Amino acid sequence: MRWLHEKDIENIAIGATVLGTGGGGDPYIGKMMALSAIKKFGPVQVVSVDELNENDWVLPASGMGSPSVLVEKIPSFEQLSAPLQAYEKACGKKTDVVMPIEVGGVNSLIPVAVAAMNRIPILDGDAMGRAFPEAQMVTFHLDGLKPKIVTIGDEQGNTVTIEPIDGFWSEKLARNITISMGGSSIVCDYGITGEQAQKSVIPGTLTLAQEIGALLSQTRTASTHPIEQMLRLLKGYRLFKGKATHIERGIQGGFTRGIAQFAGTDDFSQQACTLHFQNEHLLAELNGKPIAMTPDLIAVLDEETGMPITTEGLKYGARVVVVAFPAHEKWRSPIGIETAGPHYFQYPYDYQPLESLVKEHANK
Amino acid sequence: MRWLHEKDIENIAIGATVLGTGGGGDPYIGKMMALSAIKKFGPVQVVSVDELNENDWVLPASGMGSPSVLVEKIPSFEQLSAPLQAYEKACGKKTDVVMPIEVGGVNSLIPVAVAAMNRIPILDGDAMGRAFPEAQMVTFHLDGLKPKIVTIGDEQGNTVTIEPIDGFWSEKLARNITISMGGSSIVCDYGITGEQAQKSVIPGTLTLAQEIGALLSQTRTASTHPIEQMLRLLKGYRLFKGKATHIERGIQGGFTRGIAQFAGTDDFSQQACTLHFQNEHLLAELNGKPIAMTPDLIAVLDEETGMPITTEGLKYGARVVVVAFPAHEKWRSPIGIETAGPHYFQYPYDYQPLESLVKEHANK
Structure with missing residues (x-):
């Protein structure tokens, strides 16, 4: 059984910034959030895509918005977790595993913090294999899955639950809500079963980020x-x-x-x-x-x-x-x-x- | 027991347009929706504010957006009802009485249509005593009530549930979501108990609208x-x-x-x-x-x-x-x-x- 400890976060932050150079914003904010969550709630278990049970409920958590703004608006623990709670309420399912929607900057580490807070494992894989700027740019979309529920929270405490008709409306509404919220938000979308995850998730990317980080931070x-x-x-x-x-x-x-x-x-x-x-x-x-x-x-x-x-x-x-x-x-x-x-x-x-x-x- | 029949709708439409001359949009669309809902689902019982039980759950339904756009985007029965269903899901309470948030143009008649479709009575009263253009301009706000849940639907089938921290965030988020939806939407917000309604609702305004209409449409x-x-x-x-x-x-x-x-x-x-x-x-x-x-x-x-x-x-x-x-x-x-x-x-x-x-x- 593999666990992420405080010492692992730095390497993931570095590696994830290579895989997403916009990176969903300053990786240091993600690092800070993941570190403080692990410090407070303990290490996070890492689950590989192979290890998922077909009925596991896997929920991505991520930050949305402009990196320039995210730097100014650091979410609290409460804000970080509100979209997951709203998602569980809307779909009626408890989350078994949290996953990164993209492996890049802040967005590799926000789900680690969310997983730590809720004492849920994190999936070693993501839906981009890198970072992309828009919400529908995920392998779920390529595989024809639709984001039936999208939940959004801001650092003020506002929470929004969207039930969009498709991925483009999901992106449009979530993006505009994020702008209304001041330019950055925390989002959960594309909740999937373990079975769907095994078809659509790009596996091993959290570990890959950690390896890249280890490689770049080794003694020369x-x-x-x-x-x-x-x-x-x-x-x-x-x-x-x-x-x-x-x-x-x-x-x-x-x-x-x-x-x-x-x-x-x-x-x-x-x-x-x-x-x-x-x-x-x-x-x-x-x-x-x-x-x-x-x-x-x-x-x-x-x-x-x-x-x-x-x-x-x-x-x-x-x-x-x-x-x-x-x-x-x-x-x-x-x-x-x-x-x-x-x-x-x-x-x-x-x-x-x-x-x-x-x-x-x-x-x- | 008083009921609204098809023949009553015309007078409400006229009177409500006096009370709200922006009127939440073309009253004819509201009229059409109320008429076709009553035709399909039967007449709507009218409940006065005095007749409410203190534990009744009263839910306002209204249209939001620019009248210029609403004219082009007529909601279906399904769209009309989706925000009420989303509200019930979010708050866990069945709606006992629908009410107009404002007595003005389309917004006096949208709740009549929603009430007809769901076979629920309509309240004879509103939260403005006229029409105002913004969502926080309601007696509920003056009385310190907060819109804890706001649900929004569009004619595409998108549904959004907001849990805002206060009335200003409610207005800001709902307005921007409505703009994203193309400029008009159906909204439920400020669900209240019968007891709260008796404190905050301006009573008798649906009847007042009907009287004004009767007066203006009488044989000269x-x-x-x-x-x-x-x-x-x-x-x-x-x-x-x-x-x-x-x-x-x-x-x-x-x-x-x-x-x-x-x-x-x-x-x-x-x-x-x-x-x-x-x-x-x-x-x-x-x-x-x-x-x-x-x-x-x-x-x-x-x-x-x-x-x-x-x-x-x-x-x-x-x-x-x-x-x-x-x-x-x-x-x-x-x-x-x-x-x-x-x-x-x-x-x-x-x-x-x-x-x-x-x-x-x-x-x-």
Whole structure:
């Protein structure tokens, strides 16, 4: 039986920030919440997707809203738990296992805190395999599941229960309610049985985050750079090295949207990279041409330490390495690309897999 | 025992439009809904406030949103009833009596339809004694009651249950959800016991609306003009007679806001009147000076027939009489004026009672 203790939280926070570089907001808030919940309520049991019973009731818990705002509005324990209680009331089922809806920043750790508070295990898996900015961008949606109930709480104590007709109304209503609540909220949606979880959840991602974190925070030896080790672990690519020369960031419809530009250094001098983000980095252009695009994962790492830099934390002058990792195969299906591909975010490109784009670029 | 039959609906629709000239939207939609519900489910029993048992559970049902939009989005029977069902689920109590939250246009008749469908009586009374545009402008709020649960449904089939911390959050969340739903919705809020209803409800207003309607739709005799009869019934004042020369109307934050200007005719020639509205007429200026202001009731009547003209239905060139009626005493208390007085709506006047303003004007 595996348990998450206080000492495990730091690594999950680091790793989850690589997997979601918008990351659902500052990972430190999630870390703080998970740490204080474990301190108060004890360690959290981790359950793998295989270990679920088919009738277990699995409930995702997450934060919604703009990372810029979340930093200013830290939820209390009471707020953290209110959406779970509202969900149980609305559906009439006790929650057996809490799960992260996405493994990224604050959203890997909010469910850990919720699980700790309610003394329920946490599932080792999520519904994105990374972080995405919108609520319907989940494998549940790709598999045709509908969010029949969505519960939302804010730090004031307001609670809202939505029974939407489909995933798009769920997103629209929840997003606007979150904006009304001041820009951030805690959400439970897509409650599922263990059987459904075994079909739809991307397994092992909490452990993966923890491994990435362990790798980046290990004592450095003379051997391989941690970025190289991570690329190997995740089968990823180093796309660019440079420094941030221009960042534009604005709150738009409840998201932090913007671009970041970088001038190349070392082996990338004379080259330029632009990242486009909506909470998450969604499109990387190298010298004006796309080199990685959503649903593949783009991350910005500190050139020295390999530590992930969130879209929120990125500052002018930062020296970075831009990396990218192939999305889980579920996201590369036609419905995956329709749901979270570049067109959905109004970027003017047809989706091309990371591997092809990198190969194309190398052949020039 | 009194019952509402199909033949009673027309008069309520007319009278309620006098009491709420924004009227919560086109009264014809409310009329249509009430008529078709009575046709399908039978007549509706009317219960007076005195007849309530102290443990009866009384639930208001109403429409929310901009009248301009409501006209385009007629709710089905299913939609009409979904918020009541969601409310019962959330509070765990069966509804004994449905009530209008306001007696005005569509909102006097939506609860009649809801009552008919669920074969529950309707209360002869409301929480405004007229119509007001915002959800917290109810006698319940003046009496310190909080909307602990608010349920909202749209014509798509989405249902939302809010547990707000107070009336202002209730209004803010419900209004924004209504905007997300496309601009109109059906709402249940402020469920109360019979005992609370006897303290807070303004009694007899459904019957009053029906009487006003009867009076305006009677066969005309040579004797008194129906407008004069109505002024006597409601202790009101004839403020102005003229024709509409300019109307400005826009959707703003989920409301229809604007102004209407009139040039005087007959005994008011050489004079000018401006009405300011937010769903309801809220401020009347005569020759640039206030002559009636919210929470007192301002209504625009067809000069010939005395029939009420809604803020929505008012057209360039219309020949009208502007009348006003003193608000119920609950609204003239300090908290009443704070809640629904001119400052709340950002009009630059301190509240003065209709009677004083009229007297002041007459003495000039």
